[in-house]
Amino acid sequence: MSIKLEAAQAMIEKARAHAVAIGVPMNIAVVDGGGHLVAFARMDGSILGSIEIALAKAKTSVLFNGPSENLWEFCKPGGPAPATEYTNGGLIPYAGGLPVHDDNGTLIGAIGISGGMPVQDGEVARIALGKEAR
Amino acid sequence: MSIKLEAAQAMIEKARAHAVAIGVPMNIAVVDGGGHLVAFARMDGSILGSIEIALAKAKTSVLFNGPSENLWEFCKPGGPAPATEYTNGGLIPYAGGLPVHDDNGTLIGAIGISGGMPVQDGEVARIALGKEAR
Amino acid sequence: MSIKLEAAQAMIEKARAHAVAIGVPMNIAVVDGGGHLVAFARMDGSILGSIEIALAKAKTSVLFNGPSENLWEFCKPGGPAPATEYTNGGLIPYAGGLPVHDDNGTLIGAIGISGGMPVQDGEVARIALGKEAR
Amino acid sequence: MSIKLEAAQAMIEKARAHAVAIGVPMNIAVVDGGGHLVAFARMDGSILGSIEIALAKAKTSVLFNGPSENLWEFCKPGGPAPATEYTNGGLIPYAGGLPVHDDNGTLIGAIGISGGMPVQDGEVARIALGKEAR
Structure with a gap:
């Protein structure tokens, strides 16, 4: 089973509403459990370079079944898996x-947010999934 | 000026409603006047291979400022511009x-529909833009 | 749900046995419902160029949820969807x-066979899935 | 001469058995002396992002005729060959x-393992080739 369009659009609306609240236009991508695009929205005024970043964050989360930032522990300088961030396109x-x-607990998809500072992007992603703010 | 998210989402909803009416799940993509993705929706049950085709149809329309099928007159066997369909990715x-x-009359974006037979895809695209059916 | 490794390896073994029986070394690929590789075997003596073709046939079948040859009706000369065979990589x-x-009836994966004439490849694929020969 | 399918499948089975023993699902790839895929297995539950990494590790080993981690001495910060890790795809x-x-002593192929921590992947690769654990 994979995430449905209606659920994906509801996540996007939650993300959009919070992005409006903090005044930062975002790109919002939702992919299924195989990493294929389900839904996407680019808020007016968001930067063009963030489109691909939002898509890549969603892909990262589904390919490694975790928050995108977890990859950093592996690929950071001195980490055990340098250059992993350049794999998978x-x-x-x-x-x-x-x-x-x-x-x-089955992986059925992922969300990717880009447009603000990473801490803002992460917060919007959490709220889109109904998780509490940190 | 480029197409706004709200307008793109309204087009997607019109496309989705007509796709439901004809019983064919579709992939629906909207890009801006620079060909960059604005909004996307994959209807439940649509085939995975159509995601990229919907995106490519929208890209084709914005890059050549016309219906995607117009490209055929140029690239078809005996046409004046063979292999153009392989350009631009x-x-x-x-x-x-x-x-x-x-x-x-300024180009501000494009829509791309894929999931049914091309004649169905074209009809859904026309309806999404508020044009009358053929 | 997606195809399991044990089931994929059993398909490969059936394909391999029939390929031995007809004396044509084959490349055999099995992907999951999202098109990701699950298992692969290249029989000794099979041609190198068939590796990618086997992978692409499996991808074609999962992306369009049908036999790979069905795509031909769409992309053949005079067909309604020329150049579709160049999409999706x-x-x-x-x-x-x-x-x-x-x-x-849920799509959970696909098999792709290459190494012989297409009619042989199709026969091996059918046998690998436990379908009767034509 | 290049690695045979039967030998590749035996390596995969050894790798799989050890991966089961340590409780880490792995992606296992075997390539021939030209870097072309011979056999592959993705264990149930292994992360999708590791498919390409397993393939790339096997490619790295055959292209440089050594353990994949040897490349680090060349491409690491301060090393003599920065950016080599971005070559060859x-x-x-x-x-x-x-x-x-x-x-x-002739190079006839390589194995690539991914799914656990690099130290685990390396251990599984060693065991697959019949080398003793470190």
Whole structure:
């Protein structure tokens, strides 16, 4: 099973509303459990370079089944897996990507947010998934 | 000026409603006047291979400022511009892509539809832009 | 749900046995429902160029949820969707790729066979999935 | 001469058995002396992002005729050959890839393992080739 369009659009609306609240236009991408695009929205005024970053954060989260920033521990200077961020067509090792699981814990997709500072992107992603702010 | 997210999402909703009416799940992409993604929706049950085709139809329409099928007259066997469909990272020379213009006739974006037969995709694209059915 | 490694390896073994029987070394690829590689085997003596073709046939079948040769009706000269075979990183519009469904009819993967004539590749694919020969 | 399918499948089975023993699902790739895929297995539950990494580790080992982690001495900060890891379509400079030689010391292939921590991947690769654990 994979994430449905209606659920993906609801996540996007939650992300958009919070991005409006903090005054930062965002790019918002939702992919399924195989990394294929389900839904996307670019808010007016968001920067063009963030489109691909939002998509890549969602991809990173689904490919490694975790928050995109977790990749940093592996690929950072001195980390055990340098250059991993350049695999799979390009991954993003900072906040804004989160995996989505069903009630059984099965990976069914991921969300990727880009447009603000990474800490803002990560916060918007958390809120889109109904998680509490940090 | 470029197409706004709200307008793009309204087009997607019109496309989705018509796709539901004809019983064919579609992939729906909207790009801006520079060909950059604005909004996207994959309807549940649509085939995975159509994601990239919907994106490519929208790209084709904005890059050549016309319906995607117009490209066929140029690239078809015996046409004056063979292999044009392989430029720009891959174009689609059949129906489903339509450009979007503002009231002054300025190109502000395009829509790309894929999931059904090309004639169906083209019909859904026309309806999404508020044009009458053929 | 997606195809399991044990099931994929069993398919490969069936394909390999039939390829031995007809004396044609084959490349055999199995992907999951998202098009990601699950298992692969290249039989000794098979041609190198068939590796990518086997992979592309499996991808074609999962992306369009049908036998790879079905794509030909769309992209053949005079067909309604020319150039579709060049999308999605390259598809294969002849026999050798078949989708795999679970008991509920859900797409859970695909097999791709290459190394012989397309009619042989298609026969090996059918046998690998436990379908009767044509 | 190049590695045979039967030998490649035996390596994969050894790797799989050890991966089960340590409780880490792995992606396992075997390539021939020209870097072309011979056999592959993705264990159930292994992360999707590791498929390409396993393939790239095997490629790295055969292209440089050594353990994949040897590349790090060349490409690491301050090393003599920075950016080498971005050549050849992407290489992996950490453990999990090992070359395979015949009795005369001729390079006949390589194995690439990914799914665990690099030290685990390297251990599984060693065991797959019948080398003793470190």
